[in-house]
Amino acid sequence: MKSLRIAELLQSPATDAEVVVKGWVRTKRGNKNVAFIALNDGSCVANMQVVVDLAKFDEELLRKVTTGACLRVDGRLVASCGAGQGVEVQAEKIEIYGTADPETYPLQKKGHSLEFLRDIAYLRPRTNTFGAIFRIRHAMAYAIHKYFNDKGFYYLHTPLITASDCEGAGAMFQVTTLDLNNLPKTEEGAVDYSQDFFGRPCSLTVSGQLEGELGALSLGQIYTFGPTFRAENSNTPRHLSEFWMIEPEMAFYELEDNMELAEDFLKYLIRYALENCREDLEFMNKMWDNGLIERLNFVLNHEFKRLDYTEGVEILKASGRKFEFPCDWGCDLQSEHERYLVEEHFKRPVILINYPKQIKAFYMKQNEDGKTVRAMDVLFPKIGEIIGGSEREADYEKLSARVHELGMNEKELWWYLDTRRWGSAPHSGFGLGFERLLLFVTGMGNIRDVIPFPRTPKNAEF
Amino acid sequence: MKSLRIAELLQSPATDAEVVVKGWVRTKRGNKNVAFIALNDGSCVANMQVVVDLAKFDEELLRKVTTGACLRVDGRLVASCGAGQGVEVQAEKIEIYGTADPETYPLQKKGHSLEFLRDIAYLRPRTNTFGAIFRIRHAMAYAIHKYFNDKGFYYLHTPLITASDCEGAGAMFQVTTLDLNNLPKTEEGAVDYSQDFFGRPCSLTVSGQLEGELGALSLGQIYTFGPTFRAENSNTPRHLSEFWMIEPEMAFYELEDNMELAEDFLKYLIRYALENCREDLEFMNKMWDNGLIERLNFVLNHEFKRLDYTEGVEILKASGRKFEFPCDWGCDLQSEHERYLVEEHFKRPVILINYPKQIKAFYMKQNEDGKTVRAMDVLFPKIGEIIGGSEREADYEKLSARVHELGMNEKELWWYLDTRRWGSAPHSGFGLGFERLLLFVTGMGNIRDVIPFPRTPKNAEF
Numbered sequence: 001m002k003s004l005r006i007a008e009l010l011q012s013p014a015t016d017a018e019v020v021v022k023g024w025v026r027t028k029r030g031n032k033n034v035a036f037i038a039l040n041d042g043s044c045v046a047n048m049q050v051v052v053d054l055a056k057f058d059e060e061l062l063r064k065v066t067t068g069a070c071l072r073v074d075g076r077l078v079a080s081c082g083a084g085q086g087v088e089v090q091a092e093k094i095e096i097y098g099t100a101d102p103e104t105y106p107l108q109k110k111g112h113s114l115e116f117l118r119d120i121a122y123l124r125p126r127t128n129t130f131g132a133i134f135r136i137r138h139a140m141a142y143a144i145h146k147y148f149n150d151k152g153f154y155y156l157h158t159p160l161i162t163a164s165d166c167e168g169a170g171a172m173f174q175v176t177t178l179d180l181n182n183l184p185k186t187e188e189g190a191v192d193y194s195q196d197f198f199g200r201p202c203s204l205t206v207s208g209q210l211e212g213e214l215g216a217l218s219l220g221q222i223y224t225f226g227p228t229f230r231a232e233n234s235n236t237p238r239h240l241s242e243f244w245m246i247e248p249e250m251a252f253y254e255l256e257d258n259m260e261l262a263e264d265f266l267k268y269l270i271r272y273a274l275e276n277c278r279e280d281l282e283f284m285n286k287m288w289d290n291g292l293i294e295r296l297n298f299v300l301n302h303e304f305k306r307l308d309y310t311e312g313v314e315i316l317k318a319s320g321r322k323f324e325f326p327c328d329w330g331c332d333l334q335s336e337h338e339r340y341l342v343e344e345h346f347k348r349p350v351i352l353i354n355y356p357k358q359i360k361a362f363y364m365k366q367n368e369d370g371k372t373v374r375a376m377d378v379l380f381p382k383i384g385e386i387i388g389g390s391e392r393e394a395d396y397e398k399l400s401a402r403v404h405e406l407g408m409n410e411k412e413l414w415w416y417l418d419t420r421r422w423g424s425a426p427h428s429g430f431g432l433g434f435e436r437l438l439l440f441v442t443g444m445g446n447i448r449d450v451i452p453f454p455r456t457p458k459n460a461e462f
Numbered sequence: 463m464k465s466l467r468i469a470e471l472l473q474s475p476a477t478d479a480e481v482v483v484k485g486w487v488r489t490k491r492g493n494k495n496v497a498f499i500a501l502n503d504g505s506c507v508a509n510m511q512v513v514v515d516l517a518k519f520d521e522e523l524l525r526k527v528t529t530g531a532c533l534r535v536d537g538r539l540v541a542s543c544g545a546g547q548g549v550e551v552q553a554e555k556i557e558i559y560g561t562a563d564p565e566t567y568p569l570q571k572k573g574h575s576l577e578f579l580r581d582i583a584y585l586r587p588r589t590n591t592f593g594a595i596f597r598i599r600h601a602m603a604y605a606i607h608k609y610f611n612d613k614g615f616y617y618l619h620t621p622l623i624t625a626s627d628c629e630g631a632g633a634m635f636q637v638t639t640l641d642l643n644n645l646p647k648t649e650e651g652a653v654d655y656s657q658d659f660f661g662r663p664c665s666l667t668v669s670g671q672l673e674g675e676l677g678a679l680s681l682g683q684i685y686t687f688g689p690t691f692r693a694e695n696s697n698t699p700r701h702l703s704e705f706w707m708i709e710p711e712m713a714f715y716e717l718e719d720n721m722e723l724a725e726d727f728l729k730y731l732i733r734y735a736l737e738n739c740r741e742d743l744e745f746m747n748k749m750w751d752n753g754l755i756e757r758l759n760f761v762l763n764h765e766f767k768r769l770d771y772t773e774g775v776e777i778l779k780a781s782g783r784k785f786e787f788p789c790d791w792g793c794d795l796q797s798e799h800e801r802y803l804v805e806e807h808f809k810r811p812v813i814l815i816n817y818p819k820q821i822k823a824f825y826m827k828q829n830e831d832g833k834t835v836r837a838m839d840v841l842f843p844k845i846g847e848i849i850g851g852s853e854r855e856a857d858y859e860k861l862s863a864r865v866h867e868l869g870m871n872e873k874e875l876w877w878y879l880d881t882r883r884w885g886s887a888p889h890s891g892f893g894l895g896f897e898r899l900l901l902f903v904t905g906m907g908n909i910r911d912v913i914p915f916p917r918t919p920k921n922a923e924f
Contacts, residue, residue: 003714005614005682022714024680024885041713042681043614070679070885072714098856098886105884122673122877125680126885134681138616145607152467152505154600159915160622160666160689161635161704163922173623173659175635175666177693180645180653191642197635197693197703198922204622204637211584211915211924217532218486218587219504219596220467226689227622231639231659241659242623251503252465252484252534394560415584415924422567423486423532423588424560453621453673460625460660462673462877 003072007043014079014087021048021089022097024126025069030054037065037091039073042125045132045283049080049088061094067108068100068126118448122462125452129287132280133442133450136273140441141225141434143272144246147265148223153248156215156222158208163200164412171231172203173241204229209247209429210363210416213392216249216427217419223248225434233457237446240435242455249429255365255374255391258428259351262378262387263304265432266349270296273441281441289443295381296441302348304378307341309355315345332359333377335384342379350379362402363416364390376430383440389430396420465534469505476541476549483510483551484559486588487531492516499527499553501535504587507594507745511542511550523556529570530562530588580910584924587914591749594742595904595912598735602903603687603896605734606708609727610685615710618677618684620670625662626874633693634665635703666691671709671891672825672878675854678711678889679881685710687896695919699908702897704917711891717827717836717853720890721813724840724849725766727894728811732758735903743903751905757843758903764810766840769803771817777807794821795839797846804841812841824864826852838892845902851892858882 003020004012023041030036033054038047050073052062065071072095080088102108106120107127117124124130145155161175177197178184184192193200208224215222228245248261273281274296285292316327316337325334333352341350354367355375364373378387393399399420403410410417438450448454453462465482466474485503492498495516500509512535514524527533534557542550564570568582569589579586586592607617623637639659640646646654655663670686677684690707710723735743736758747754778789778799787796795814803812816829817837826835840849855861861882865872872879900912910916915924 007614022887023682042616042683068885070887097888098882098884100884122676122880123680123884125677131681134618134677135616137619138611141617142607142611145604149600149604152469154504154597155603156596157599157689157706157914159704159917159922159924161691161917161922162924164924171639173637173639174642175637176642177633177635178642180636180638180640180642183642183645197695197919198917199920200922202922214584214924215587215596215914218585219593220485221504227619229623233659242621244619418584420560422560422562422585423530425484425532426559452619452677455621455623455660457659458661460621460623460662460664462621462624462626462676 005043006039006041006046006048009048009077009089010044010046010085010087012077012087014077017077018074019077019089020072020074021050022072023048023070025065025067025071025100027067028065035062035065037071037073039071040128040131042131044135045128045279046085049082049085050075050091051088052091052094057091057094061096064096064099065094066100066102066105068105070097070100071095072097114446114449118454121453128283130449132283133438133444134452135280136277136284136442137438137450139273139277140269140437143269143276144223144225147268148248151221153221153223154215154219156208156212156219156224157226158205158211158215158224160205160227161198161202162205163198163202164210170206171233172206173229173231175202175204206230207245207247207431209249209431210413212247212249212429213416213427214419216251216429217423217425220252221248221250235457237448238436240447240451240454240456243447243451244434246432246434247429249427251425251427253391253428254426255353255376255428258389258391258430259304259306259353259376262351262376262389262430263349266378266386267300269437270300270441274300284443292443295443298381299349304349304351305346306351306353307346309352309372312337312341312350312352316340319345330356330358338377338379338384339381342384343381349381352377352379360390362406362408363392363399365393366398366402378430380440383436386436386440387430387432389428391426391428394420394424394426396424467505468501468503468508468510471510471539472506472508472547472549474539474549476539479539480536481539481551482534482536483512484534485510485532487527487529487533487562489529490527497524497527499533499535501533502590502593504593506597507590507741508547511544511547512537512553513550514553514556519553519556523558526558526561527556528562528564528567530567532559532562533557534559576908576911580916583915590745592911594745595900595906596914597742598739598746598904599900599912601735601739602731602899605731605738606685606687609730610710613683615683615685616677616681618670618674618681618686619688620667620673620677620686622667622689623660623664624667625660625664626672632668633695634668635691635693637664637666668692669707669709669893671711671893674709674711674891675878675889676881678713678891679885679887682714683710683712697919699910700898702909702913702916702918705909705913706896708894708896709891711889713887713889715853715890716888717815717838717890720851720853720892721766721768721815721838724813724838724851724892725811728840728848729762731899732762732903736762746905754905757905760843761811766811766813767808768813768815769808771814771834774799774803774812774814778802781807792818792820800839800841800846801843804846805843811843814839814841822852824868824870825854825861827855828860828864842902845898848898848902849892849894851890853888853890856882856886856888858886
């Protein structure tokens, strides 16, 4: 008989039908006549209660049914007397696929700290919390693909290994096949990269945007969704060395269109989570962040405020608030500033635009004031910036002058500049850090807890 | 007025409505009274014909309308007299977003070789062929996510940077932040990896499977879809140094279930392509491979033949066929052998199972004969192996013995072996190379032509 997943079985009526359930034991309790096994198969946060009439089963077998063991249970789906569950399984046969020695198995039923679970990241998806987080992670990834597909965007795979460094956005990891204990040298004594795999120094990408623009200027509307790397030695709850990023890029979009898309996109994702991950969100709301669902609805139900950076700074200066970091025109805003605007001043998400050019990347379209660029940052409650984007400079002369002005290597960017030489067009795009989104949607506070296998300085385990 | 994409406009009735189209000029032709501009915006392979009454437009402006230039055209959507198109746009206003100097722009209307286009990979999505390929690539990626989502699988992001080497599947790229021109050394004179970013040597993953198994043994059914790397120095039309791979992994699946899933999955993808990429497939069929659509239907309409490796070898030996490579029991099959079984002997796709253990990976479940493992390869016409998978060894003792037998480093695999210590379960999975699938679905012959920015030895441009 084909087994059904517990998520489906829990929706079924109690028909006394024969069923097979397979999963891992969360807990076993009971009395001298009957045992109750809470079985979970990862399909949902809820467990299936398996009721075992002790008289019918071998004692030796039941002794092996401990937290973490994997079972197959054949039985009947009957109405449950327990609170909060419609059905349970009356066991007729139990097969043990794999035991879990209580002396050694790390995940006993007591609560574990997130720090401890990070150390055993290879086992933590077996807990309720991480089961919920990774199901939400899946749902958000799927919603992203569905959103763009339904809008006629094409998913573009930009390269991971690259010989260019995009925007000088951050420290990079070098990729090499040279033997570090026996490096080939040139006559001048430098490392001979002509003998490296790609014949030149290469790194892991910090952004797919520049290649994404090539896609937009041919296919019209594209998005990337792939891993991105930063070799910064920063041990904070907001940074990963390897993370996933979504970067849509659209020909013929100006800044206004870009803002509209970003707002619509974020609201779509949040609505999708509320509609498709209800149980997991309620679990997270109860266990980790009791403002979570309220905050999701807050974003969903408010129009995002559009505001010039310059006005934003004036509001902050006039606020009378003592901030930890200064806030003058020309400074990058800190999370505390962003949150003040969102949570206290406007009481809704904010899209800040027209930033000073010196704090933004070279490729952003310059405004006529000569001082600002058509950048936009979307600011959210609790986490601050969730999206950063801009209209791109489409004019070859202006872009190339800016590259010079910043002392960048024009020779490395020849292919990027070429797109403005031939068939250039107004275009815009933005970047969403996937884990940043997940912090917002799950309510978790540490970014290492929303990715299955976090990479951070000195940590590449599993 | 909001502009519509050409794919949508071409489906509209000729209502004489005012429209705006934006796109790139493919060709301009005409006579002394009228010009016909073929405009493409990447939304589909077909162009929108723009009709320009020369008397109404400035000559200087029209001189800039050359192949590759980017335009905005305001006009009226009218019935077309041209063959194969229902509507065209009667131009009323033309704005040039970006010119494309015919003296320098590389993509003139004459046909270009694939080799030449590979050299300008940053521009090739502007051609009909690569537009079609990358739209099909998008459709297949989306179909993969949709298939698994609809079946209750969770998308799991396995790590890219890793300290373990999976199955010794291939040469790996090293990832480091050490300064190669100034390497820190230990007292013994070796490279001091304690000073490297992760405090140990790290590489780019060759497979997410081992981590995928962790996901399956907690969430039940997962799949990965991410970049994968091989540092082999092989310059062939079938190898990339960076490619994308899909690896589903399912708890409670035995080999039979695994085969069923693989067949259902591949047929779903091919059906999706036929239903959603019809125009692009017809274009590819006409231009590059006139057996393409027939081959797609061939796979769709035949049940895959299941066959033991041992029987397969017997058939090959009895075939009387002279093969380039020998084919004895214990040898890995070559593409010519696989294609003989599929194209000539069975005349349908084949799933070959129960391979000799010495030619398969350590984690595959051993059969009772002591000689074979529960591996499966799905073999397709034209390309040979498209999927490789297996039931996994779930027994701790057997797996650990095999690790020893092969002289592998058990200490590096502690976390993988642990999954068999606690709550082990029967489970299976397989891997599909995304570009291998795309070769099959697009009919292209060189794998560098189905990924936007191919990475191969000595090539990491763009």
